[in-house]
Amino acid sequence: MRGVDSLPPTAALPESSEAGWAELRYFDGVSGNSLAQLTSLSRYPDNPDQVLELTRLSVSPNRADNYGSLVRGFIEAPASGLYKFYVSGDDETQFLLSPSQNASDARVIASVTGWTSARDYSKYSSQVSAVQELTAGKRYYFELRHKEGGGGDHFSVAWEGPGFGRSVIDSQYLYSPRQESQLYPDTADARRGFSAGYRVGFFDGEHNLPFNDAYPPLDEDQDGLYDNWEVQAGLNPADPEDANADPDNDLLTTADEYQLWIDPTSADTDGDSIPDGAEFAYGLDPADPLDAERDADGDGYSNLREYNEGTDPSNPDDKPVEPEAPVDVPYTQGLVGQYFSGRNFETFDFARLDESPTNSWGGGSPGGNLPNDRFSVRWYSTLVPAFDSGQRNYEFRISRDDGARLYVGGDLIIDAWTGMNSTTYRGQKVLLSGESYPVTVEYNEGYGGASITLQVVDLSSGQTLTPSDIFRVTPLDSSISADTDGDSIPDTWEMKYGSDPWEDDSNQVLNNEGLSVLEAFNSGVSPRAPDQPAAWEGAIVSSDDSTTSEPSAPEPEPEPTPSPIVTLSWTAPGTRIDGSSIALSEIASYRINYGQSETNPENVVTVPSEQTSFEFKDLGSGVWYFYLRTVDQNGLLSPPSNTVQYRIQ
Incomplete structure (x- = not known):
């Protein structure tokens, strides 16, 4: 029977x-x-x-x-x-x-x-x-x-x-379903599908736990949560009720967080200042720290700013209300970055307006003639507190590879010029409403990966502030400029030619001709290369709104900047997605997708298996996106890597 x-x-x-x-x-x-x-x-x-x-x-x-x-x-x-x-x-x-x-x-x-x-x-x-x-x-x-x-x-x-x-x-x-529409066609596929879905092998390997290939995965209390995952999260694998708990108060139960494979003990798994529950509700990824700065609904505002301001980042008709710009003040959002070859600002290359100092260049160059390694950047801007009255304590947080310093209102807030790259450095300053504070961010890169992240948190509200809310700077091409350090040189000229707009360095000599910065400005030449014109025509606005005209010859058309070489590098994988090992001999090639569409970079290049880097030349201006997949000897493709981006001016 x-x-x-x-x-x-x-x-x-x-x-x-x-x-x-x-x-x-x-x-x-x-x-x-x-x-x-x-x-x-x-x-x-x-x-x-x-x-x-x-x-x-x-x-x-x-x-x-x-x-x-x-x-x-x-x-x-x-x-x-x-x-x-x-x-x-x-x-x-x-x-x-x-x-x-x-x-x-x-x-x-x-x-x-x-x-x-x-x-x-x-x-x-x-x-x-x-x-x-x-x-x-x-x-x-x-x-x-x-x-x-x-x-x-x-x-x-x-x-x-x-x-x-x-x-x-x-x-x-x-x-109705068809005969062939089965979730798992056979036992082997069922095992692979279940293991892939819950990633138990990867989880055990990541936490150095002994992997048990029992099927279904171990679940003593039958609450749908893998026992090892419960132990790692501080839950009780013998308590079926903790699947419905919310220990981190992010409005997701532990069962929800297990399905999403995020941390049930952290309300913000990816540390992007948007709680996991809010990211899930708005269709964002609670495990992706980069989506906070993206614009999901295409209305021109980042997902983080929309969350902070209580608008819906998935609805283009619901967006933050922009404050009215101050009348007759030539400011724009962002910071001016000065880019140098050498780790200590040795050779000035170019200046440009950046939305934020937060950047990840990977193993590549920020642009211009800078090398991939051993370069430095100095950003200038003015911080305007984002509150209407009284005072508040702002906390500044920097993560970097390799070194960084932060000055606010002339005070050194963070000194992370050396130290561990895995550390987030913090500093605080009490700011007053209605005041503005000169800000300088300094960064240096040695070898390998290059990145810096700056976060500003209002400790009174707990909100992480977006750069566009607090940083403003006069555009480099503005005909009206302040002279913050009172050295008779406009801030925009100093920022454009690699000088310091916040400190009086008018007598400093930055060239081999013995010409001071002030003499170079008055002569209409570059303070670093006196044989090159550096004229400026406009007005300097003083603190009492009086102006003094500084006429000079029109600035010549700049020489075209050569397109930078973008280098993408990676490490050969040691395991497959199911946790099993893969030998280098099993890798046939790597396939790189790249383009200017974040969701569909349509260009493809195939790289031999013995290479772990590739140079892209003659890419046009704008933001370029890259992701990589591994191809084994059987022609099987790995899932795409995380997408990285690079901006070309």
Whole structure:
């Protein structure tokens, strides 16, 4: 007599998909509230107790106790555009969606970790998916997994999209699954899919833990959380209730954070000053520290600024209100950076306006004629506190590779010219409303990677301030300039030609001709190269608003700056994504995608396996984006690396 777990399915799937319904499978006699108690059955998903046709993604309550449900099929979008999905259920429920018709690509996009009332989509933040972009007429594979313990039982899936509000997904958008649409075609694929989905091998290796290849992964309390992950997070692998806890108060349960693979003990896993719960709600990535400075809705404001100002970074119509610019003040947002060859400002190369000192050049050059290594930068700007009255304590934080210093109002706030690159250096200063403070940021690069990050935090509010909110500087091409240090030389001229606008260095000699900075200015030549013209025509604005005219010959057209060589370098991988090792001999090549679209850098170059760097020449101006994938000897591609960017002036 055959065992029940070895019997074929009670109803065969059709060979082609049929319109108007999805398949509903019931598995009876399964105790507990957790989906892990359903998916760990050897008869799941192929041997259900009952198979029905479901004409809309909702079922009525009170079918039974102690059972599980599996709904499978395809969804077809009525129009191209952005959609959100909502799931409710009693008890644990998950909704999975694939970006294609392939079942193996389906991922959980919305879930109920405990239970909800019927069609209540607001109890858990995880019930609402991130925004999904769907194409009209294209079918997308989906699954709904549901587990009922005792008491009430139900589930439903709703969506909203172009031209319609939230509603339960009806029959006109449903198609039945095909025979080949199985989540895991065989046992080996199931093991790989489960291990990849929860990354248990990678997690154990990362934390030097012994890897247990038991399947399903160890879960003593059956709360859906991997035991080793719970221990590392300070949770109790024998307590099923801690899956619904929120120890870091970021509005995500530990079960939510496990699905997202982020830190349940930190409200801001990636340290970008946007809490994990807010990033998830707005469709951002809680594990990506770079998305705070991106502009998700294309309205011209960073995601971090929109979060700080209480606007929606996913809605281009909801954006911060810009303060009115001061009348007749030639200021713009940002800082002027002076770029030098040598680690101690030896040879001045060029000056430019930068939005922020935060940069990551990797192993490349910032531009101009600077080398990839051994260069330095000095940024100047004026800090205007972002509050209306009284005083507040601002904390400044710098991370850098290799050295940095920060001066605010003439005070040395941070001295990190030497020391560990892995350390974040901090300093504080009390600022007064209505005042402005000269700021100097100094940076030096030795060898290898080059990066600097500056954060300014208002300790009174806890907000991280965006550079555009607090830094302003006179544009280099302005015909009106202040003379902050009172040396009769306009700030813009000093910044443009590598001199110091905040300190009186008018008598300093920066050339071999013995010409002082002031003499060079009065003579209309560069203080570093007296044989080159450096004329300035305009007015110096003093503190009492009186002006003195400083006419001179018009500035000649600058020589064109040669396009820099951008070098991308990397380290050969030692493991595959499943945690197994990969030898260098197994690597066939590397494939680099690059271009000026962050989401789709369309250009491709293939690099032989023996190389771990590549030079890009003749790239045009603007921001360029790069990511890399490894190709093994069987032609298999690794997932893309993190995208890096480089700005060419």
